[in-house]
Amino acid sequence: MTAPFTRRVALTLAAAVLTATAAQADFPERTITMVIPFAAGGSTDLVGRVVAERMGRELGQQIVVQNVGGGGGSLGAAQVAEADPDGYTILMGTVATHALNPLILKQKPYDPVADFAPVSLLVVVPNVLAVNPELPVNTVQELIDLAKTDPLAYASSGNGTPLHLSGELFKSMAGIEMTHIPYRGSGPALTDVLGNQVPVIFDNLPSASGHINSGKLRALGVTTAERAPSFPDVPTIAETLPGYETYTWNALFAPAGTPPETIELLNAAAKVAMADPAVIDRMGTFSATIVASSPEELGAHVQAEMTKWEPVVQEADVSLD
Structure with a gap:
């Protein structure tokens, strides 16, 4: 009984392998x-x-x-x-x-x-530090100065995301405190910043770019070491805080x-x-x-x-x- 059983198993396995190989050859179906x-x-x-x-x-x-x-x-x-x-x-x-x-x-x-x-x-992809235009700041330094006297909050796409850590690194290097407000993605975070429920956001440049171009957001600085080609007039955060870089x-x-x-x-x-x-x-x-x-x-x-x-x-x- 052992030999026939072994042959049956071997034949079954061989057929399964051939079937799987054929299926992958036709991928995607x-x-x-x-x-x-x-x-x-x-x-x-x-x-x-x-x-x-x-x-x-x-x-x-x-x-x-x-x-x-x-x-x-x-x-x-x-x-x-x-x-x-x-x-x-x-x-x-x-x-x-x-x-x-x-x-x-x-x-x-x-x-x-x-x-x-x-x-x-x-x-x-570069990230960007942006604010609601109603916040009375136009530069990274002005935001730092305001945060030292007026408690601010910043939005991100969620706890532990690179945007959250971009904000934490910014706080540490600038010597300021800002309350982190996490969301379930950049979309919901942007909605609240556009509505001025939260005044500051660290976001990916792709999702924020349309709002920056329309004037609904004010970009203060990109997070990369070099300026972004699509926004050459927006300085890097590193121009104010040397050594700052995230992406x-x-x-x-x-x-x-x-x-x-x-x-x-x-x-x-x-x-x-x-x-x-x-x-x-x-x-x-x-x-x-x-x-x-x-x-x-x-x-x-x-x-x-x-x-x-x-x-x-x-x-x-x-x-x-």
Whole structure:
């Protein structure tokens, strides 16, 4: 009985492998879901929707965006980490999901390395310090001076996000106090700042750029070391606080265990999308720098980002349950 049973098992396993291989060869055969781990309207949402549309055309299947906000991006990231590793659920990850949350969260809902298969680092994005125009400040220094005499609050896309830490680093370097008001994404945070419920915001430049151009927000400074090409008249915060620098990035990840050939197809589609002149122009409007890396390069980038942000998190003494 042992030999026939063994042969049956072997034949069954061989058939399963052949079926899986054939299925992957035909990937994608149905709609793909791209999880955006923040509320609609923020930088990651804007980048994700542009990329999803163009990648979908390249792959011949629609890529549907699903916003899963909360937990500074950890809820959406955890959802993808637990998804079937077949390429039909992918994550638009950020520095928050793959560097900050693993350092900040006491309860770890996922491992940023072991639970994901890197696909491609897409863009690097500047952040911006902006205020409601009713706040009587026009420069970073004027904001610092006001905060020393008048209690202020600043909004961000959530606890533990790079925008939260941008604010904490700013407070530390400027020697001021400002109350942090976290939201479930840049969209809701912007709504309250535009309505002057909160006077100050640290936001990604892509999601804030339209409001800056319309005059509904006043940009005081970008967080990168160099001025943003799309807003050359907006100084860097470092011009007032030498050494200040933060930024965010967007990258595609799949669940760990996704077949290498599927990762290769997703990576190839991402590279085609990021080379499209229309996508390049769209990203350029908010000074996002296109990278379009290999999976291996993204994996190395995640490791480097965790190393870079660890001392910042420790200095800010940020931890979340």
